[in-house]
Amino acid sequence: MGRSRYLDPMRTVFLGGAAVAAFGCACLAPNAAKSAPSGSPMPALEFQQRSATALWEQNCRSCHGDRGQGGGAGTRTLLTQSLYDHKLDRRFFDAIKQGVPDTAMTAFGDTMSDEQIWSLVVHTRELQAAALRPRRTSEEGVxxxxxxxxxxxxxxxxxxxxxxxxxxxxxxxxxxxxxxxxxxxxxxxxxxxxxxxxxxxxxxxxxxxxxxxxxxxxxxxxxxxxxxxxxxxxxxxxxxxxxxxxxxxxxxxxxxxxxxxxxxxxxxxxxxxxxxxxxxxxxxxxxxxxxxxxxxxxxxxxxxxxxxxxxxxxxxxxxxxxxxxxxxxxxxxxxxxxxxxxxxxxxxxxxxxxxxxxxxxxxxxxxxxxxxxxxxxxxxxxxxxxxxxxxxxxxxxxxxxxxxxxxxxxxxxxxxxxxxxxxxxxxxxxxxxxxxxxxxxxxxxxxxxxxxxxxxxxxxxxxxxxxxxxxxxxxxxxxxxxxxxxxxxxxxxxx
Ligand code: HEC
Ligand SMILES: [Ca+2]
Missing domain, CATH: 2.120.10.30 (TolB, C-terminal domain)
Incomplete structure (x- = not known):
């Protein structure tokens, strides 16, 4: 199959009151977001311009690498099965917000909103999924x-x-x-x-x-x-x-x-x-x-x-x-x-x-x-x-x-x-x-x-x-x- 199936181009996402066609793709350039329309019936949405990928590149890549493989400042890989676990969502969120004690990782809670921090947890999951992709099921063997x-x-x-x-x-x-x-x-x-x-x-x-x-x-x-x-x-x-x-x-x-x-x-x-x-x-x-x-x-x-x-x-x-x-x-x-x-x-x-x-x-x-x-x-x-x-x-x-x-x-x-x-x-x-x-x-x-x-x-x-x-x-x-x-x-x- 020649085309990416990573995201379903027919899906849309709700952006503060408007259903915006989703051309989502992991390859989209950062800052591609448009600002949210006003008059939203939903609670005010703090709309952020920067993509999760851009946030990662600016704040995380120096230690965690471009794919989460680690290496910088002695940082270990995030790309393991045991860390790819939804039970760790909150732990990851808190680690980014508050820093990891006794390591080089400092808190980002002062410079990032909770929504941005969560988007970095999602970004981490995307990197993990890409690295840990399971083997294709065999149609012939066991x-x-x-x-x-x-x-x-x-x-x-x-x-x-x-x-x-x-x-x-x-x-x-x-x-x-x-x-x-x-x-x-x-x-x-x-x-x-x-x-x-x-x-x-x-x-x-x-x-x-x-x-x-x-x-x-x-x-x-x-x-x-x-x-x-x-x-x-x-x-x-x-x-x-x-x-x-x-x-x-x-x-x-x-x-x-x-x-x-x-x-x-x-x-x-x-x-x-x-x-x-x-x-x-x-x-x-x-x-x-x-x-x-x-x-x-x-x-x-x-x-x-x-x-x-x-x-x-x-x-x-x-x-x-x-x-x-x-x-x-x-x-x-x-x-x-x-x-x-x-x-x-x-x-x-x-x-x-x-x-x-x-x-x-x-x-x-x-x-x-x-x-x-x-x-x-x-x-x-x-x-x-x-x-x-x-x-x-x-x-x-x-x-x-x-x-x-x-x-x-x-x-x-x-x-x-x-x-x-x-x-x-x-x-x-x-x-x-x-x-x-x-x-x-x-x-x-x-x-x-x-x-x-x-x-x-x-x-x-x-x-x-x-x-x-x-x-x-x-x-x-x-x-x-x-x-x-x-x-x-x-x-x-x-x-
Ligand atoms: C100065 C280096 C450094 C930077 C910058 C840094 N980290 Fe870390 N991070 C670490 C270290 C060290 C650990 C502890 C685990 C290890 O030794 O690899 C860690 C741990 C983590 C963990 C795992 C926490 C857990 O509970 O297992 C996550 C998730 C994480 N970092 C995400 C990020 C994100 C997202 C950013 C950018 C906003 C970031 N880190 C920036 C060094 C860094
Ligand atoms: Ca739901």
């Missing part, structure tokens, strides 16, 4: 990870697969695959059996198109299949919409029938933005569905309970609003809202203990794994671990009053997307662990949480394409839906 060994098998490729977004299984074991341009296939083994006819009209725009497919856990008796997609209202204005329907299949055809509306929003909320649509659909097994919708590039809307952007929703399976949702008594709030302040939740899953988790994109750095609780505010765009795409400081993550902070954050971003937990019986030592896919990071990370708290993280899959979805499939094999190249592979346990 891959060895801390808790399992696996081989990669190709399940599906070619046959019209185009930006595949999601997979799920019908009760008879056939697999459904959505393609973002708007098609869905029924597949068996390594073959496409049929393209589903009669699907709703989908508009592929930017990151949007046909997204999630979720087969109801009791589909064997009720037949319901849920779809999330981007719908157009004309004039280029689009938004996420959910429907459910059933499949009529015979030997070589499949037809979408009996469609019912599950969720959509007023036409006035549709917009020309091509970013941040969400959207995964999960069932709680108690008669509800949960799904996320992104803020569509308008960060401030994620904080407004009257608007559909940047929310996680809970509905009854037929699309009606449950009578015990958290904001039913809040004047003007949308009754379906379960939690708010989300940027782009593209992963959603119940773990084996029944806790709900989302993964969502941060700006440059700061992708999040959050435990989702009713009525909580997840902070976007007021608080974030990320910095701006142009490398300038954004916020610092310590003013957490009232905001629900992520249990784990990715620095740098991996473009978190698909999410599941390992369900067994295959990969017994992974059972219950969260499996998080990354688009720009081309990775799957295995994250262990215990009693809701982060315990360990390991990159188990890397470098074979953008990971759009990761699903614990039949028998516990881990299915990975790749884009560029477009294919579906699975990880199977090796001796």
């Amino acid at each position: 891959n060895v990870t801390n808790r399992a060994r696996f081989r990669v098998e190709t399940v599906l490729e070619g046959q019209g697969l185009k930006t595949p977004w999601s997979v799920d299984w019908l009760p008879n074991g056939d697999m459904l695959v959505t393609n973002r341009p708007g098609t869905m296939f029924v597949t068996r083994g390594d073959k496409v059996l049929a393209e589903v006819k009669g699907l709703p009209a989908v508009t592929e725009k930017g990151q949007g198109g046909l997204m999630d497919v979720a087969v109801h856990p009791q589909a064997a008796s009720n037949g319901w299949i849920y779809l999330a997609f981007t719908e157009s209202k004309g004039g280029g204005a689009v938004f996420t919409r959910l429907v459910r329907g059933k499949l009529e299949t015979n030997a070589s055809t499949a037809t979408w029938t009996g469609q019912q509306d599950i969720w959509s929003t007023d036409a006035s909320n549709y917009s020309g933005s091509g970013i941040h649509f969400g959207c995964r659909i999960v069932f709680d097994g108690k008669g509800h569905i949960f799904f996320g919708v992104g803020e569509r590039g308008s960060g401030d809307r994620a904080q407004d309970l009257k608007l559909p952007n940047g929310k996680i929703y809970r509905l009854n399976e037929d699309g009606t609003v449950p009578s015990d949702n958290p904001f039913l008594k809040t004047t003007g709030a949308l009754g379906a809202v379960w939690s708010f302040g989300h940027r782009n939740p593209q992963g959603l899953v119940f773990d084996l203990g029944g806790k709900l988790w989302d993964t969502e994109h941060g700006p440059r750095g700061g992708d999040e794994l959050n435990e989702i609780l009713p009525g909580k505010n997840y902070g976007w765009p007021v608080i974030s671990y990320g910095i701006n795409y142009n490398d300038s400081p954004y916020r610092q993550p310590w003013n957490q009053n009232g905001f629900q902070m992520p249990e784990y954050r990715w620095l740098p971003s991996t473009g978190v997307c698909g999410l599941d937990v390992a369900r067994g019986p295959m990969f017994e030592d992974w059972k219950g662990d969260i499996l998080a896919g990354g688009l720009s990071g081309q990775c799957v990370d295995r994250i262990r949480v215990k009693d809701g708290r982060f315990v360990e993280v390991e990159r188990i899959f890397s470098g074979l394409g953008r990971v759009r979805d990761v699903v614990s499939g039949p028998g516990g094999a881990v299915y990975v839906v790749l884009n560029e190249p477009d294919k579906v592979v699975r990880l199977v346990e090796a001796d």
